[in-house]
Amino acid sequence: DTGVSQDPRHKITKRGQNVTFRCDPISEHNRLYWYRQTLGQGPEFLTYFQNEAQLEKSRLLSDRFSAERPKGSFSTLEIQRTEQGDSAMYLCASSLGDTSYNEQFFGPGTRLTVL
């Protein structure tokens, strides 16, 4: 399967712990997005990478959140000192293109539960 993959699919952690999620986009897709989806809501944009450059971050991305895409391929999203409000589904999407619209393909998501 050559779709977007995310790991882990589920993560349960205690408040105050650090967690890291990984996203592997479709091969050769230069654009990568992270979204967060809380219960009963639609996904909300968190951050965007074009190749290895992080070009936009939402105000939702507090200082406890950091994302990287070191070689322009896979990406990681780290949350430090997790809080109960961080409990959500974290979705990754990738697309190919530079200026015009190109379809974003979504991964299955990582569901985070902070106890």
Add this chain to the structure above:
Amino acid sequence: AQSVTQLDSQVPVFEEAPVELRCNYSSSVSVYLFWYVQYPNQGLQLLLKYLSGSTLVKGINGFEAEFNKSQTSFHLRKPSVHISDTAEYFCAGISGGYNKLIFGAGTRLAVHP
């Protein structure tokens, strides 16, 4: 404000009945519009998109949507639903640069036998 509004949080319908899921967008959202479907514990799958051209857009699984600029709407329709259409449906538009998506809150479609 840039927003996409889905007017119904839940829509119950009987199998083989027609269904319409409503979506309105604010004028500050670009007129690139999308409908996604999310099955339980899965990611989002694109149903259809409107980028330009014909205002009636056909997608997968028998769904279609009509872009209405004067009413700033992009309602999703299916003439006859199946049990397997039970899922969460999200309307979305492009907001700002880098083609990031802004989503509505979602509509849960529940198809009953």
